[in-house]
Amino acid sequence: MNTPQFDLSAMLTQQTAVQQIPCEMLHPYHNHKFELYTGERLEDMVASIKENGVLSPIIVQPDGDGYEILIGHNRWNASKLAGLPSVPAIIKAGLTEDEAEMYVIESNVMQRGFENLRISEQAAAVALRHNEMFSQGKRNDILRELELLENPNAEVEESTLTPVGSKLDSGKTVGAEYGVSKGSVIRLIRINKLIDRLKALVDSGDIAIRTGVELSFLSEDTQAIVAECAEEDKIEFKIAKMLRASAESDGYIDRDTVHSIIYGDDSEQTPKPKSVKISNYTYTKYFAEGTKPKEITETIEKALEFYFKNNS
Structure with missing residues (x-):
């Protein structure tokens, strides 16, 4: 034919x-x-x-x-x-x-x-x-x-055009x-599957091409949710891969799941403890030279407990 x-x-x-x-x-x-x-x-x-x-x-x-x-x-x-x-x-x-x-x-x-x-x-x-x-x-x-x-x-x-067939x-x-x-052709074909809001972020450099490729495997509805987040916070390649893996595993990911992957699940995160340094003056005033760290910690805990108990 x-x-x-x-x-x-x-x-x-x-x-x-x-x-x-x-x-x-x-x-x-x-x-x-x-x-x-x-x-x-x-x-x-x-x-x-x-x-x-x-x-x-x-x-x-x-x-x-x-x-x-x-x-x-x-x-x-x-x-x-x-x-x-x-x-x-x-x-x-x-x-x-x-x-x-x-x-x-x-x-x-x-x-x-x-x-x-x-x-x-x-x-x-x-x-x-x-x-x-x-x-x-x-x-x-x-x-x-x-x-x-x-x-x-x-x-x-005619030589500049490819023959028919x-x-x-x-x-x-x-x-x-x-x-x-x-x-590059394969990546560009995937980029073309992004919604316009994500394409704009790729054009501006806010989303890397490889990251955009991963996001292109998401549904348009999910991409729209990602776009809302990406316009405020940068979406890294690692996050994009996690989103794609979740979508392929579950078939669909809702807004809460997208937010959980991008921002992290607060319920599963333990705040990182902050360390406090004691000045040399305070150390030498209250602790003898050679006091073990464990003893210093126990003494400070007792002092703090006594302080807050009597000042609450």
Whole structure:
């Protein structure tokens, strides 16, 4: 059975007519995982758009009364800041959810470079690439279109794209595409299974990648409980392993169990005794040289008992 392929010529003619769409009719992709430009980079884009307009059209798909942005979130945002009433756009109708996701992720990797993405963004790209739901031919067609949209005069070399029929679902092959090891691919796929609150903590460095991998084996409900704790106290790798082991053993761990593992069970902990030093002056005043420690302790206990008994 042959896998249906995109008709690239049709995509570049029938569905690529550029239209001006009002900014207020556009909204971000519902599953957008990528950080928008800020600071100097955003300011430069706004300045460029004010002077030259939007040179490359964004790509959108119909969504209710408006359009959902697939490619060009930063151009749309900068256009609004620049005061433009509308932006040039190419409307893609009839895309499947998988195809729309491919447009969003592949365009971000192409434009920004894999190494410049946040950990959670890299995880999203690798997980999508690793998933067998995409045929290689479909991905090739999308990559060709993106290349042509970025540079209409460029000739996309077939040799740079993997032949149709090649199976690219192994960690080794995907890692080679993005310049990371097979182990990194596996870890990133696990990071993609974290809830957004935990992904944000991985991106900020508050949760280490290896710790995030362990937490990814927890249910989303349990991850939400962990996230509440992690936003206040750092979750170490050892704690994450204990949480995973408990979840795999019991099938489910409740809030009390999570708190017990993270903070410790007070009912099972014995407070560590504090030591008190006696000054040399006090020692020589009340104890003869050579007095054994046991005798000193007994004398102090008797003195304290007498003191509190008569002063209570």
